[in-house]
Amino acid sequence: MEQWHHRTVIRDGINLATRRRGNPDGPAVLFVHGYPDNGDVWDAVAEALGDDYHLITYDVRGAGASSSPRGRQAYRLEELRDDLFAVIDALSPGRPVHLVGHDWGSIQAWEAVTEPGAEKRIASYTSLSGPCLDHIGHNLRATGAGDLAASLRQLAKSWYIGAFHIPALAPMAWKLGLGDAWPDLLRRTEGLSAPVSATQTRDGAQGVALYRANMLPRLLNPRERRTTVPVQLLVARRDRYVGPALLDSVPPWTGQLWRRELNTGHWGPLLGHAPLTARYLKAFIEHIEGAPADAALQRARVTAADGPDSGKLVVITGAGSGIGEQTALAFGARGATVLCTDIDPDSAARTARKIQDAGGQALSRKTDVGNSRSMEALARYVDKELGAPDVVVNNAGIGLAGPLLDTTVQDWKQVLDVNLWGVIHGCRLFARQMVDQAKSGHIVNVSSASAYLPSRALPAYATSKSAVLMLTECLRAELADQGIGVSAICPGIIDTPITGRARFVGVDDDEQSRRRDAAQRLYHKRGFTADRVARAIVDAVQGNRAEVPVSVEASGMRLIGRWAPGLARRLARLDVAP
Template sequence: MDQWQHRTVIRDGINLATRRRGDPGRPAVLCVHGYPDNGEVWDALADALGDRFQVITYDVRGAGASSAPAPVAAYRLAELRDDLFAVIDALSPDRPVHLVAHDWGSIQSWEPVTEPGAERRIASFTTLSGPCLDHVGQSLRRRGAGDMMASLRQLAKSWYIGAFHLPALAPLAWKLGLADAWPGILRRTEGLEAAASPTQSQDGARGVALYRANMLPCLLHPRERRTTIPVQLIVATRDRYVAPGLLDGLSDWTGPLWRREMNTGHWGPLLGHAAVTADYLGEFIDHIEGAPESARLARARVRPNAGPDAGKLVVITGAGSGIGRETALAFGGRGATVLCTDIDPDSAAATAEAVRAAGGEALSRKTDVANARSMEALARYVERELGAPDVVVNNAGIGLAGPLLDTSVQDWKQVLDVNLWGVIHGCRLFGRQMIDQVKAGHIVNVSSASAYLPSRALPAYATSKSAVLMLTECLRAELADRGIGVSAICPGLIDTPITGRARFVGVDEEEQGRRRQAAQRLYHRRGFTPDRVARAIVDAVRDNRAEVPVSMEASGMRWLGRLAPPLARRLARVDVERLGANR
């Protein structure tokens, strides 16, 4: 790894301490830090970027080794803008830089980014946890009473801004020990390990001038600030200081815009998950430099009038028919990109085509959920080509009815491989991807109403679906701290093709056909269609519901099993000859 090369850039008597490393022939990435940091906060990201780019950082005025003018007016956005332009002109005079900024660095960077002619110096802008104050001011003006609660929530997050305007309070706090306590504060609030900078106390005390010089003028008298420079927005969804809602509506002020979300706190993209941030940066900058837009980046592009799930990737197993097909159509209609998988590639492709015909985005792929290698190949493809999914629906399943004593080892293996192991594979592989790529994702496991009650008619099927229900509860507890939701969906008598494919053990082919027809008539008369289950799945993801008995009979079976176990056991002894796969 190249060593940092230090250089002082002087503008109007202000010394700006800069650092640069990497091949000068490569695209330049200029990083602007926030408050109360200095340029060293970018070290982990610079390491993660490796030798792909030339990386430039600098201490903004008042921080680190740069000059700290005394007047508050010296920290106005116009001065900060001209500082940044001076750094660009000195270190990358012949090639526009890719600007990356965090926190107050991002707030101040909006000023040069929205300056007319800025594209001659800035090729792209990636903003992390820092809105344009003028955009926020314009948004506050437009908000009605319905948005008042959102404004109040942001005010609660931004309590410190008011404190910073009190004379001498914040600088005094930094001088009296806040600097020494800063690593502990980051550890408790962000879960991050970071050492205090040698200049932490003065960085914190002097940087208060940024707020005093700019906050009220921009919010009370916002200007029209627009840009045509490509912008990538990286949103920390658990940010304690900048509500993600402050960054909504950004497309009103920009040209091409991409939005990524990371399930982390304010400093997480820099100090906790620099590798993921570097991956997003590299993909974005490569595209701006001329590379084709990857499927993952294309999904992140913000488009007007997109649905509520725009930008999300949904992976569905058993998507060729029934519940899987309707779920694909439901998420596709909400703007998500849907990957339809099925052991039958033609049916998966037909579902994907139906999603596209309805105006959505979809792909298809053959996958055998019972085969670990097939599922691992699917996971590798998704990670390489599409990025970690936002939602996984483990839906694929098969039906099997008949007495346990007539159920062979091979019968048990087939049911458990598809109904249970298929779910295990999907949870294990895609849950790991969500964690590695810092996704606040959701996993949906399709169980059954048969998971609630014992039945002499469905020992293998009910066992597999009960196991799915317990697996879901265990995984939900495991992933709760990761921001990943897990839901179990328990349909009842749903009119899907599974009833026509269910097997009945212990009978000849003629009797098996008769029982299939009887089950199909029963389910068809019930009239509960798979699109209603698909809506329940969408709602479960939206509301992070743990368990959803979809139909009336499913709810009844759930409460019967919980409130009257002896009665449930007696009912289990009833020989319902025509009962097929209860799903």
Template sequence: MVQWRDSKVTRDGVDLAVRTWSEDRSPTVVLVHGYPDANHVWEKVAERLSQDFKVVAYDVRGAGNSSVPKGRAAYKLRELRDDLHAVMDAVCPDEKVHLVAHDWGSIQTWESVTDPGAEQRIASYTTLSGPCLDHVGQWMKANLKQNPAAVLNQLSHSWYIGAFQLPVLAPTLWKAGLAKAWPGVLKRTENLDIEPSPSQLKDGVHGIELYRANMLPCLLKPRERYTKVPVQLIVAREDNYVRPNMLEDLPKWTDQLWRRELDTGHWGPLQQYPDVTARWVREFIQHIEGAPASAPLKRAKVSANSLQGTDAGKVVLVTGAGSGIGRETALAFGRRGATVLCTDINADAAAATASIITAEGGNALSRKCDVSNTRSMETLAGYVEKEFGALDIVINNAGIGLSGGLLDTSVKDWQQVLGVNLWGVIHGSRLFARQMIDQGKAGHIVNVASAAAFMPSRILPAYATSKSAVLMLSECLRAELAEYRIGVSAICPGIINTPIAGNTRFVGVDDEEQSRRRENAQKFYQRRAFTPDRVAQAIVRAVENNQAVVPVSPEAIGMQWLGRLSPTLARNLAQVEITP
């Protein structure tokens, strides 16, 4: 643990309590807390950042160990701005600083960041869950006519701001027991485990003046506030107070913007995912200081065309993307604006799919990967983490066909089918779910099973077994990952016209009969004419609606219901040998 030093900065009779980590390092990072907090909320993030930077956090006026000024005017944004500059001048008078702020700390810090010439003193700014009030006022004015529902949605989440304007209610609640109950409130609403703060009553009562002194003047008469300071926006997508759509207009106010998202609540970036937040802040600061941008940071840079499409900003991995359902699924997400990583054991086929996406104006990459090979999948996961961070959507699609009785199926045949169809799904699920959890990503995993999972078959023991296992694995995984807001869907296609029919092996027959059966199977699938793009659309809907099990095609639906309603009939039908 890196030790800190406590000190005091005084401005106009107000004492500001300052805490400093790693004084011998450079550059300097200044952390500004929100309401109803004090600088202790930064401890986890500060510990991690102090390995590389000099880190400073202070209690804003009226909070923590800082003194309480008199009068509402003492909480105006200009006073908070001058406090920040007094701290900066005291801890690093001869260098630019990097600012990181949360909640009201972010709101007040925008006042400094948008001052003319701010870039001469401030090297970068990372903002979490605290917009510029002038930007909010401009956003509300623009959307009252264009999108009033968005404004009403935000107002419904900001109900407490109106309550804070009342002269007695809010302070009385804090004094009546809310201060003592605050850790329990955060546990119930944010699932946070925090220690009680000795200054919680003070923080809650006096911090109300921040809202009373600034909210109405800024929102009713918003200024146009631009900045030349590089800004990193970290969005808590599950924030119950600052809704993400209120931050959509930020590119209007700065031409140097990076946007990154965490699937967590208001305090999550500081308390639940301090490793992720510290890493993102570190990468951003080091880049502003001259280091090459990491691959994830490059993709976080907001440009004029980077926010187009339903899935813009998302990263989707598709295994078996070289043909059939995998290719059509990759194309579908590419057309929705996602960056698609196309993988296949056939590198040229994966590259061809990626080329189609890029030719259509989308973003795609390709990688060779054998899903049945543990090392190959772990290498892929390492590449993904380095280049993208946690994925938004994983499509475990790669699969192979095998037909023939159990007694004709060799151990090698079983190993191959289970290796691709089952172990490929296991590898993809465990590796990428772990990254989602560790990085606060409420993503989605799609596992492509088959209608063969619903009913037994004497001619498909290996294939049906592998797909039934995928279905059950998906159901188990869905239950396990629900608490992390990660969805899991099992897709069960029926007879789909894909290359798998022509590539299926038929065991227990000679080469001539093998060729004949493949040819007949391929003709049958072509006559069925149920195309893989329809499965791709079902996958897209499954992700959008978080569907658990999705049979695709009439025969798949029929097999699902037959297996449920009349298992005896399903077993009898399984005895019928249907060969191409």
């Protein structure tokens, strides 16, 4: 990219150091940094956006190369707002900017965005880790007992705000060495490399005035601050300083709102995941400029009718019937967009239509989970058209019964390709997307109660499901640091169509039909339906449960397998063929 072009904008005797580069005829994007940063903190995001935009940054008063006026009142939000408007008027006259703010840059940007007539200067606003103080003030006044507990937890996170109100304490800390230690501190707490700033000590010491001039006045005496400017929230789920719940107060004050979540810390969207942040900015800006919203941005739109899983994408294999179908319906009823996949495209489409007929959002796609190319094609489609999923349910499976000595190599290949390799493909492909797109997602692998006990009647099937259970535990450990949950669901005797399609090896066609009919009667008599497994899957995702035995028999088999292995081996000798 070309070099930054520097210019000083003067407002009421305050020098504001600005930079700009890119296409002066493209959409203007104005970045506002937070505390204790300066405009350089946006360099990685600007680099990722490229030269198609007119990119503008500036050092707010008290930071970087801008003036540092004396006195607390010089740092009131009204002054910061007018600085921002002065920069817009000087560098993008006649064309509204797409405003992007982080931390205190976001807080002061809210002041500008909620000013009457702001839409004349601001085309859109993307907020990262910075709430409107007035919105928080109103929310605190309206809190009930439960919300009060959440507010107290946030106050515990924000302990430093109280320290900043102690005269001279914070500025002294910056001058006594915090400024020099800041890059290392950020590396230790956030795992990120921050740009080294020659003005870091001054920025930290002077910026304390932002808190002292605005926090208490705005929280204790909040104003009505609404906006018609389209707003996008980029929410860092692992933010140590601004909890995601603080942004729950935004919807009533906005006319158009989108919300996306990133599994990062406070500075992660700027320094660790700058390309992803740029990707979200591009999609939002281009939509506001007139382009159709992509599927991920459509899901991110916040509406009054949103369910608990609104905005989420759920991918389910084997969604054409049984557990997969019921799980798709359950997530669809919770507001998620559900991608129903099955080797039978007609059954997947029927499930998707049921969700749509109930008012939900769903798509369908033919996929053979036992075929690596088919699964890779599914993953490419999801990545390109829908964005990384929030939940993946690896459910597709087939049944196979009969002695090992009668089970052919082809039989083994078929059951392992679907029951085990299908899960492996779903885990490896979609977990990679979740990690790359900073999703705090969840993967559900449907195993079986047969994973708990050996059986002379189910050697191939039990082996495949036991492997799924161990795979789940391994992957759960691997992805824990990424904020991605992994759960194994182990149903017992469930009345689903899989029993009517299961194969029995080593018998003729007539005997196979008799055994299938007998198995179906047994499962139907048991009366444990697929919708109950679907509820267990939803609960496992919500509670991040590692392993869920579903049904009494599944729990019993789990206990015997773990605490009475001798009994389990004796039971394995029984011929339980129907």
